[in-house]
Amino acid sequence: MSNPSNASILLKTGCILVIAGGAISQSIGALNSLAVMNQQLSGESYSELDQMIQQQTGGQMDAGQAMDLLAGVSIGSAVFCFVVFVALLVISLLGLKRVSDPKKYRYFLIWGVLLLLFGGISALTSPGILSVRGIAHLVWGVAGPVLFLVGAIQQRKSL
Numbered sequence: 427m428s429n430p431s432n433a434s435i436l437l438k439t440g441c442i443l444v445i446a447g448g449a450i451s452q453s454i455g456a457l458n459s460l461a462v463m464n465q466q467l468s469g470e471s472y473s474e475l476d477q478m479i480q481q482q483t484g485g486q487m488d489a490g491q492a493m494d495l496l497a498g499v500s501i502g503s504a505v506f507c508f509v510v511f512v513a514l515l516v517i518s519l520l521g522l523k524r525v526s527d528p529k530k531y532r533y534f535l536i537w538g539v540l541l542l543l544f545g546g547i548s549a550l551t552s553p554g555i556l557s558v559r560g561i562a563h564l565v566w567g568v569a570g571p572v573l574f575l576v577g578a579i580q581q582r583k584s585l
Contacts, residue, residue, distance in 0.1 A: 432580060433528070433577045433578075433580035433581040433584065434525050434526060434577070435577075436573045436576055436577035436580065437521065437525045437534055437573065437574065437577035437578070437581075438522065438525055439573055440521070440534075440538075440569075440570045440571070440572075440573030440574045440577060441518040441519075441521045441522045441525070441570070442518070443565050443566060443569050443570040443573065444514050444517065444518045444521075444541065444565075444566045444570035444571075445514065445515060445518045445519075445566075446562075446565065446566075447562045447563065447564075447565030447566030447567070447569070447570060448510070448511050448514035448515065448518075448562075448566040449511060449515075450558065450559070450562035450565075451559050451562035451563040451565075451566060452507040452508065452510050452511035452514075453507075453511070454558065454559040454562070455503070455504075455507040455559060456503075456504040456507040456508060457504075458559075459500045459501075459503035459504040459507065460500055460501070460504050462496065462500045463496065463497045463500035463501065472489055475489045475492070476488050476489035476490075479491075479492050514541075514566060517537050517541070518570075520533070521533065521534060521537065521574070528581040528582075528584050528585055529585070530581075531578040531579075531581035531582045531585075532578070533578075534574040534575070534577055534578035534581070535574070535575065535578040535579075535582075537571070537574055538571040538572070538573075538574030538575035538578060539571070539575070540571075541566070541567065541570065541571035541574070542567070542568065542571035542572065542575070544567070545563070545566055545567020545568065545570075545571065546567045546568045546571070548563065548567060549563040549564045549567040549568060
């Protein structure tokens with residue numbers, strides 16, 4: 427049988443990695459999204475952009491409207507990053523409460539699989555995997571969930 431304290435250490439470490447990696451990854455994502463909104467165009471660039479947009483849309487949209495649309499998408503993306511972080515925080519904090527009870531191993535199995543599925547796939551398909559954000563994404567999307575799964579299996583064996 428496995429030592430329950432080893433499983434607890436793995437699960438606590440997994441929860442902390444999910445919180446820390448999620449905080450770093452989602453903060454950088456939100457800041458990047460909001461930085462796009464703050465881009466300023468010079469007068470010449472703005473008029474070129476305006477001409478191209480009007481040509482492509484048949485005069486239905488100008489550069490000002492396109493910039494407003496871009497700002498809305500940027501804010502939406504930043505809000506999505508915040509929502510993902512809140513979800514990761516809740517999952518991890520609830521997990522920290524369940525660490526000491528081996529009967530709650532299913533919580534970690536389910537969330538380990540779900541986080542590994544969604545976080546791992548998105549981490550591995552993101553273009554900047556060797557960036558700070560990419561590494562933080564791997565921490566919460568792969569390392570944390572793997573520790574959840576290993577800890578949950580050890581807790582189950584200790585029952």
